[in-house]
Amino acid sequence: MTGLAEFHDHLGGMSPDAWEPLAADRLYSCADWLRFCATDIGGRTATGTVRTGDGAVAVTAVVEENNSFYQWHTQLTARGLPSPDPVGLMVGQRRGYRTSLLTRHGVDVDRAAPGLLDAVRELATRLPGSVLPSGTAGAGAAANRPTPCVAGFLSTEDALALRAAGGVDAVPVLLTTDAWVSVPEGGWEAWLRTLPSKGRRDSVKQEVKAFAAAGYEITRVPLADSFTAAAGLLAATQKRYGHPYDIDVLTESFRRQATAMGPKAEVLFCARPGEEPVGFSLFYVHGDTLYVRAVGFDYERLLRGAAEYFNLVYYASVRIAADAGLRWIHPGIESPDAKALRGARLRPLWLLDLSEDSVLAGHGERVRAYNAARTEELAALSPAVSKALERDLFAPFC
Template identity: 30%
Template sequence: MADFRTVEGLGTESEGLLSDARFGFYSSAPWWRAARGPDVDAPGYLTAVADGEVCGLAPLSFPQHEDNTGYTPHLLFPYRPQAQYALIGPRRGYRAHLPVRHRVAADVVGGFFETAADAAASRGTDWVYALHLTTDSADALADSGVARPILSPLMDTWVRAHGTSMDDYYASCRGGRAIRRERRRAAAVDVEVAHERLADCVDEVALLTRQSLERHGSTRSLASLTEELRLASEHAAEQEVLTTVRRAGRLLGYSLDYVWGDVLWGRSCAMVDELRTNESPLAFELTFYMPLELCYERGLRGIHLGPTNLAAKVRRGAELVPLWQASLYRGEDVFPVEGIRPWTAHVLDTVRTQCAPHTVDDRLAEIEERALAYGRGTRGALPPLPDSGIR
């Protein structure tokens, strides 16, 4: 049995667990430090200790304000009130893999939820949430019996670096010839492409990001984005790869990625309207092709691209990877079992529409089977999901 406690910082033992690159960049010490914003009451990290060693970790926070809709629980769950809550897992990244030793995974993840519920109750807070869980973490939670994971409305994506060169990547995509044409048009645009340090251009990157988010209806403030990027530049500088596009010194676009283990983790990309809407597809250069070239140069397996713009990503070879979410109300899972099937159908119908005209039915059928098994409590009878390249 593990002993659970909450610690303020990450010690040497914790750093050792988080250094396992298989957990992913968004479950690394640099990212966890970068993702703790100033408007979060963060008592620390849930820590599980068994046989004298740290066998599990998870950030625990009580967000005071959230202007990112992708991290707003009452918008991600059906029929939930807008209320104060405790959050298990990182607050940014759209991917929460809870780092645990496999032999104690169910006990530890279940214990995290129970410990977080106790901490929430001591603060007069009823709700505990975990958002954007990986399948490994959702499996462990389902096995614990503490809560039933349900499908997240956001679907993760990943692109493999097939073979040993970009030619192999083109050959692996149904639209390989069209991609080559895209790249030729992009190469003709009169811009300067370079790698820069985020710390040297935080304000420029934040302003461009804000303009991009405004086009999608986001209300995130410039101050919030600037602080988020500043923290990233401070805590994750060793892992960052910032590719910029400029003309006469003016920042026209950027792509911010992180190298962790043998995967390139795509964090964000933005571009001014004049280049985003013209016939020169520089956005695809920044999002897909330049990062893929980096993968081949460094021997990386591929790019984690996150949950937006699914059709464009699937067309360029991206694979869908499910994310999950779970909650407790006063220590109990109150999501109705009979609601899991209609909720799953709703999410998958939305994803199917977002991927159109590309067909992803086989992948969605595998995801649906797992979601319904979580609801029935029969997860143990399922085969593993086909290898997605990321855990």
């Protein structure tokens, strides 16, 4: 899937040294991560970039994507909404669940958005016959509709900027929540004081004690030395929840991630002395943030009441982040209740159809009603979630 300059390589022909100032502290936009996206196993896609004088954004030409979170057709139809055809241009990279409009130093996103919007739309018109194999453009091509151009996992700021750029008639659709945990100065004790209540602080202390009493130890190793064990634990999690998996695919994906990301890719393993690990957490330290990327556990071997998941994924991450002087932990999407109870703020991530003839045009009230209803469903999960939702970021599209 090559043929256009934007897909000459994963940076569209730009050097990593030139790209990194644009990506700045955004892990899922950095050159190494885009290299992983370009080489990861599964699907038929091409990773590239679109650039203007003011900024840049990663793009993905999609014929087939095996991750349902990145299948805009799946996401929209599941919400009872009209959808563009499933083959086309995705604005953003295909792994990480964070799409960012990147700007040159001193340029704000509102200034960069119009040029980037024009550039990605123009690229979409050149995809058929150049990047997308003939006969894969979907029903839209038969109806003489332009190739779909869809952005996913946008922040509210970037979604507002693209809509303000002009000619985007669709209203963004709420995909999920994105969790961010603030790490204050003062380490573990200071972080404990940020939790929502004394009861929650006491619960965390009990979970830490139970973990220690069970005899668990946490070790930190490079992903390059541990991708096979990590894949096995992720497979065990997939099995527990009834999700399909292929252990060979999981192993190869982790291997490729380790190759692309190098020593930045690190794994925490949880085990008792002399035993095989019962859990892992793959993470990255990038900029001022610790990003939790993947987690897996052998649930058949966990001790009841030892809080292995929370100790490994959250509490160990807090200690690492505090020791490194980081400001944030990014545990990512899904499970808003568990994250809110451990101090996370919850921000929205949006899907926005950028196609000039969007099938979502004219459905603005319907989309806003869905967004508002889903926001209230989230708030109703628990008082902690309700308090953690950054409502001002949900409000523009509700």
